Amino acid sequence: MICQNCNKNDATLHMKRIINGRAAEVHLCSDCARSLGYGEAFSGFGLGFGHLLGELLSSNENGSANSMRCPACGKSFEEIAEDGKMGCAECYAVFYDRLLPTLNKIHGKTSYMGTKPQTSGNSAAPSISLDELKNALSEAIERQDFELAASLRDQINELVREGGAL
C-alpha cells in the first residue's frame, strides 16, 4: 500500500481510527507519519486526546511567528497548541480560522446539529423538536442506518399527529 500523504513511499503505519464518529483508515509512510505529528500518539492508548490535539495544532503552525493573544483571557495560539486546552469561549472566536482545519480533522464534520440554548423568556418548548428529529432522520439516511431512520420516522409521525410542534 502506498502512503496517502506523499503517494510515493510504501505505507508502514496503518491506523483505523474514529474521527468524531467517522471511521477513517490512515496509511502513511514513516516520514510522513512523523512530519504530520502522528508519532507515538497512535501506537498506544497512553497519550490523551489533548496531547494529540496539541500535535495536530502545532503541525499546522509551522514557522508562523504570529503570537496574537486572546484579548479576553490572554492565551496565545501557541499555548493552546501546546496543552490542547482553549483558554476561554472568546478564544474560539479569536482563533476560529486557525482552529478550523484542526477541528475538521478531529470532528470530521463541523456543522453543529444539537439543541440550542433557550433565549430568555420562551421556555415550554417540547424537549425534542420536530426539527431535531428531521435532522436526525436525514443524518440516519445519509449513514444508511435504516433501522434508526424507521424509528425516527415513526417518532416524527407521532409528533405530527399530536399536533405538538409545527
Add this chain to the structure above:
Amino acid sequence: MCAKWYLGTGAQNDVVINTSIHLARNLKTCPFPARLNLPEKLKVNSIIKGAADSIQDYSFNYAEMKTLSQAEVVSLAERHLVSPEFASSRDGRALLLTEDESVSIMLNEEDHIRLQVMYAGFALDEAYRTASIIEKELSSKLDFAFDDRLGYLTQDPTALGTGMKASVVLHLPALVSTSQITKLITTVSKLGLSLRGSYGEGAAAKGDLFRLSNTITLGISERAAIENLKSIALQIAAQERSAREELFKAPVTEDRIYRAYGVLKYARLIDTSEFMDLISLVRLGAVKGIINMDCAQIEALMIHMQPATISLSVDRPLDRTERDKLRAKLVRQTL
C-alpha cells in the same frame, strides 16, 4: 435516609447495569477552569451553586472538595459520582449532589459544569430528559458559552458541540469468557462509540463490566446520538444473551457459579479483584435463576466493596489485610 439510585432495578437489567448522561457546559464570560486561579474558581462555584439552588424540583447538597478527605473523594469516584480526574486534584473544585445520588454536578473539572444523571438499568430517554430539564433550568439563570457553528464550547475542543456523553454500563461475562469482547471493542469503535472497562481497561475489565459511550459530539444531534447508542447497546445485549445460552450448555458454567458463590460465602479474606471476578459469576447465576439474589443487591455490593468506599464504612484507615478481612465479612453477611 433516601434510597440511592442503584437500589432500583431497571429495564434490561440482566445485561444493562446503569445508564448515564453527561453534559459539559461553561459560563460565557469566565475563562475555562485551567485558566482560573483559586479565588476565581470559588467564585464560579458560588455562581453555579446559586443557579442550582433555585431549581425547584431538585435539591442539591453542596461540598467543596477541599473539605473532604482523600478517601471520601476516591469513594465518590468509585461510585462514579465524580471522574477519577476530578478526584485527583481537589483545589477549587466542588460537587453538587442530590440525596439519591442520581444527579451530580462537578464544578471546575475540565469545564465549569459537568452535569451527570445516572439511573439503574436501561434508561437513556429518562436520563436525557432529566439532564435536559436541569440544564434548561441552569441556562435560564446562567449564560452558557455557545457558538452557532460549533455548539457548546468546551475547554477541550474535542468535546465541543452537544457536550453530551451518553453511556450504558453492560455486564458481559459471556462475551468475555468466549473471547468475543476484543473483536466487539474494535467493531464498536468503527460506529462512533467506545466500549471500555468500567473498572479497569480492555479485556482486563474487572467484574466483566463495560461502559458503552458515544464519542460523537459535533455534526450529530443529541437525539440521534442517543438513538445510535441505544440500538448498538441492544444489539450487544442480544449477543451477550445468546453467548450466555451457549455457555450454560456446558455443565462447568453452573459449577463455576456455585463455586464462586461458595467462596464469597465462606472466604475470610478477599481482595477487590477476586471479589469482582466472583461477583460477576454470581450475577450471571442470579439472572439465570440459579442463585437466589436480587440484581440491585449485587450492584450495591459491587459499589460498596470498592477499596475507598469500604474504608469509609469504618471510622479509621485500614491496611490491606484489614480491608480484605472486612470485605469478606460484609460479603458473607449480604449473602
